[in-house]
Amino acid sequence: MHIAVCIKQVPDTRNVRIDPDTHTLVRQGVESIINPFDLFAVEAALRIKDDTDAKVTALTMGPPQAEEALRETLSRGVDEAVLLSDRAFAGSDTWATSTTLAAAVRKLADVDLVICGKQAVDGDTAQVGPEMATLLDIPYATLVRSIEWTSGGDLKVTRQTDEGIEIWKLPLPSLITVLKEVGEPRMPSLRHKMRAKKAQIPVWGAADLGLSPDSVGLCGSYTQVVRVFSPPRRSDRVFIEGSVEEQAEALYRYLKEAKVPGI
Amino acid sequence: MKAIVDKKKCTVCGVCSDACPMGAITVGETHVDISDDCTLCGICVDTCEFGALSLPQVGTGPEEDLGLYSGVWVWAEWRDGSVHRVSHELLSAGRMLADKRSAPLCAVLLGSGLKENLSRELITFGADVVYVVDRPELARFTDEAYANVLVELIRTRKPEILLAGATSTGRSFIPRVAASLRTGLTADCTELDISEDGHLLQTRPAFGGNVMATIICPNRRPQMATVRPRVMKPLVIAGHEGRIENVSVPDECLKSRVEVLEVIPEQDQTARLTEAEVIISGGRGLRKAENFALLQELAGLVGGAVGASRGAVEEGWICPSHQVGQTGRTVAPSLYMAVGIAGAIQHVVGMQGSKFIVAVNKDPQAPIFDVAGCGVVADLFEFLPAFIRKIRQERGETS
Ligand SMILES: Cc1cc2nc3c(=O)[nH]c(=O)nc-3n(C[C@H](O)[C@H](O)[C@H](O)COP(=O)(O)OP(=O)(O)OC[C@H]3O[C@@H](n4cnc5c(N)ncnc54)[C@H](O)[C@@H]3O)c2cc1C
Ligand SMILES: Nc1ncnc2c1ncn2[C@@H]1O[C@H](COP(=O)(O)O)[C@@H](O)[C@H]1O
Numbered sequence: 180m181h182i183a184v185c186i187k188q189v190p191d192t193r194n195v196r197i198d199p200d201t202h203t204l205v206r207q208g209v210e211s212i213i214n215p216f217d218l219f220a221v222e223a224a225l226r227i228k229d230d231t232d233a234k235v236t237a238l239t240m241g242p243p244q245a246e247e248a249l250r251e252t253l254s255r256g257v258d259e260a261v262l263l264s265d266r267a268f269a270g271s272d273t274w275a276t277s278t279t280l281a282a283a284v285r286k287l288a289d290v291d292l293v294i295c296g297k298q299a300v301d302g303d304t305a306q307v308g309p310e311m312a313t314l315l316d317i318p319y320a321t322l323v324r325s326i327e328w329t330s331g332g333d334l335k336v337t338r339q340t341d342e343g344i345e346i347w348k349l350p351l352p353s354l355i356t357v358l359k360e361v362g363e364p365r366m367p368s369l370r371h372k373m374r375a376k377k378a379q380i381p382v383w384g385a386a387d388l389g390l391s392p393d394s395v396g397l398c399g400s401y402t403q404v405v406r407v408f409s410p411p412r413r414s415d416r417v418f419i420e421g422s423v424e425e426q427a428e429a430l431y432r433y434l435k436e437a438k439v440p441g442i
Numbered sequence: 443m444k445a446i447v448d449k450k451k452c453t454v455c456g457v458c459s460d461a462c463p464m465g466a467i468t469v470g471e472t473h474v475d476i477s478d479d480c481t482l483c484g485i486c487v488d489t490c491e492f493g494a495l496s497l498p499q500v501g502t503g504p505e506e507d508l509g510l511y512s513g514v515w516v517w518a519e520w521r522d523g524s525v526h527r528v529s530h531e532l533l534s535a536g537r538m539l540a541d542k543r544s545a546p547l548c549a550v551l552l553g554s555g556l557k558e559n560l561s562r563e564l565i566t567f568g569a570d571v572v573y574v575v576d577r578p579e580l581a582r583f584t585d586e587a588y589a590n591v592l593v594e595l596i597r598t599r600k601p602e603i604l605l606a607g608a609t610s611t612g613r614s615f616i617p618r619v620a621a622s623l624r625t626g627l628t629a630d631c632t633e634l635d636i637s638e639d640g641h642l643l644q645t646r647p648a649f650g651g652n653v654m655a656t657i658i659c660p661n662r663r664p665q666m667a668t669v670r671p672r673v674m675k676p677l678v679i680a681g682h683e684g685r686i687e688n689v690s691v692p693d694e695c696l697k698s699r700v701e702v703l704e705v706i707p708e709q710d711q712t713a714r715l716t717e718a719e720v721i722i723s724g725g726r727g728l729r730k731a732e733n734f735a736l737l738q739e740l741a742g743l744v745g746g747a748v749g750a751s752r753g754a755v756e757e758g759w760i761c762p763s764h765q766v767g768q769t770g771r772t773v774a775p776s777l778y779m780a781v782g783i784a785g786a787i788q789h790v791v792g793m794q795g796s797k798f799i800v801a802v803n804k805d806p807q808a809p810i811f812d813v814a815g816c817g818v819v820a821d822l823f824e825f826l827p828a829f830i831r832k833i834r835q836e837r838g839e840t841s
Contacts, residue, residue: 184454188462190463190649200523216769216770224794236668236841242478242479242481266478269444269480269482270481270482270497270498270691272626273617273627273629274620274621274624274626277558277621300485300768301648301649302629302648303629303630303647303648304629304630305613305617305629306608306613306617306627306629307583308615308617309615309617309621310621310627311616312618312622312646313589313617313618313621313622318585318586318699318700319585319618320585320700321585321610321613321614322610322614332592335465335703339610339763340610340611340669341609341610341611341706341715341716341823342521342610342707342708343703343705343706343707343719344704344705344706344708345702345704346702346703346704347700347701347702347703347704348700348701348703348811349699349700349701350699353560353699353700359762359769360634360762378448378552381576395816397497397498399661400626401550401624401625401626401659401661401709402627402628402657402658402659403657403658403659403660404497404655404656404657405482405489405643405657405658405715406488406655407483407484407488407654407655407656408488408653408654408655409652409653409654410647410651410652410653410654411778416811416816416817417814417815417816417817418816418817418818418819419812419816419817420819421817423820423821423824423825423828425816426820426825426826426828426829427828427829427831427832428832429656429834430800430816430818430829431782431829431833431836433816434777434798434800437798439720439776439777439798440719440720440744440745440776440777441719441720441743441744441745441746441777442744442833
């Protein structure tokens with residue numbers, strides 16, 4: 180079995196705070212990390228690899244420095260990695276990203292299962308997985324929290340929806356997007372770290388994927404960002420002072436005046 | 443490709459350089475330089491007071507005859523025999539858009555054994571037409587069947603705009619609809635408007651809510667968006683009339699390669715975070731599992747749900763389905779009360795869209811106060827019981 184895991188490098192938000200006055204991010208040097216959900220995707224793939232003799236390939240579309248993120252997946256036990264990088268890919272929306280990733284999965288030729296994170300924490304769209312599956316014409320399940328196999332070799336997944344839990348059966352090849360419940364990501368091991376350091380990571384551009392430059396990146400995108408701005412300032416914050424009784428009284432009145440339901 | 447600098451207009455003020463999340467802008471002697479790290483996110487463009495920055499034109503594929511498309515559609519979500527509140531909200535938002543375009547507003551209801559009162563209800567919220575596809579294959583949601591049927595309806599009737607709730611179901615299958623139709627899709631919008639020339643202006647939070655972006659889909663139709671629940675206001679239009687049309691679709695649309703084996707509704711009502719009007723959330727400050735009973739009691743009183751920070755979940759005090767934040771749920775209730783939560787960014791991104799945020803924390807420096815509209819600096823073990831007593835007293839109950 181061959182599993183492709185799609186990972187994305189995103190700005191680290193760990194040390195970031197919101198400036199109370201300007202309501203913008205206070206950045207202390209933007210470092211890049213692997214999108215947290217994608218670490219769960221990697222872990223899900225590695226758990227399947229632990230039980231079977233699956234091969235796991237990590238894919239990312241991004242600038243040249245995204246190679247770092249791929250090396251990190253190798254150091255956690257992923258077998259191979261491919262970087263999809265080309266100036267022509269810049270400015271991709273989810274459609275153009277899916278087009279590029281789908282072309283890479285096709286080029287790998289023998290992929291049985293694609294695993295994505297639930298969503299990327301920068302764009303927060305959760306669209307790339309389903310759109311990629313549609314382009315690859317394979318079934319998919321989003322919001323997967325656990326994975327099993329049926330005796331017939333089909334995938335049996337548990338999904339967490341707004342209303343509860345659903346158990347679905349999917350034939351392979353298929354695609355899933357995963358939640359943190361699939362398992363705590365393992366740490367890099369020394370052995371894999373050594374291998375990761377030396378690994379050759381191929382870089383595929385638009386031409387390698389058989390994609391014309393105007394079908395990818397900004398040119399191949401259907402959506403266009405026309406304005407970016409800071410969210411409107413919240414109305415001024417109030418602090419409620421006094422003894423706890425006075426505070427309880429004041430909060431009650433505040434919420435009552437604000438017509439908060441249930442109060 | 444990267445952002446374009448108009449060297450004549452640039453005043454080397456450096457504002458854009460500070461704003462660039464990629465650190466791709468360096469301030470030179472006479473103008474700024476943009477490196478290959480630029481991802482064309484466009485944040486710099488808006489920060490430049492002098493109009494010196496722009497993005498290259500989006501290609502957006504071959505133009506279609508956009509004039510063939512008209513009307514605003516809303517996918518009407520339902521569950522347990524009633525219409526999801528977000529669909530009412532979208533009909534009201536859709537009504538405004540349809541009126542501006544002088545076009546009809548239509549609702550699409552997919553399912554099995556659908557009662558006529560569902561369709562009637564959609565009409566009272568503004569739908570001119572309700573398209574109903576009632577087939578046993580649609581009794582349980584699958585991405586393929588739901589998407590294929592919607593695609594079939596869109597291909598034959600050509601709406602200009604399609605809206606769906608950004609619920610777990612909407613966000614799952616609507617991308618398949620968009621990709622099948624080869625059109626753009628904007629996720630989780632919080633504001634919608636339409637420009638003079640018919641562009642749907644779709645505004646949404648990005649970077650965990652710290653940045654807002656307005657997005658258009660200039661050259662493809664329909665223009666599609668999923669919309670966050672509870673941001674639009676549902677409005678009943680008294681006496682509004684509309685018609686119900688049962689639509690039949692080809693059998694192959696209803697095929698799905700996945701099989702739904704089981705559906706287990708969440709029993710714990712206080713875990714239904716995404717639907718709740720009020721969420722009372724607890725963090726490490728609660729100190730032990732038993733203390734969550736205080737939150738349960740307050741939530742019970744106001745008909746709310748109970749949330750938690752990852753800190754509390756990691757301690758094992760409450761199960762992960764209650765977790766709010768980057769790796770948990772994103773919620774936007776009317777009232778979010780954060781109790782004993784420090785306010786780490788990963789938590790804040792999951793709740794800052796809430797209408798009223800109240801923070802209870804004994805540390806006045808806790809970052810949660812930066813996002814709260816109302817701050818209560820107090821020991822939660824003293825404050826919460828007092829607040830619960832206050833509510834009971836107002837209601838004439840004795841505790
Ligand atoms: C990749 C990644 C993803 C993450 N995803 C999430 C996520 O989805 N959701 C999430 O919540 N976190 C997430 N986190 C973790 C997050 O960064 C914080 O560690 C977590 O939110 C801390 O929880 P806390 O605020 O409850 O605990 P703490 O940081 O320990 O804060 C406890 C607070 O309680 C206050 N307090 C203590 N006692 C009292 C008292 N008696 N009365 C009043 N106040 C009191 C303290 O002053 C303190 O402010 C993530 C982290 C990473 C790295
Ligand atoms: N540039 C990318 N390269 C590889 N995978 C990606 C990329 N963008 C998104 N993904 C995958 O798609 C998921 C959803 O991303 P998004 O739709 O951007 O929220 C992520 O968790 C990744 O698994």
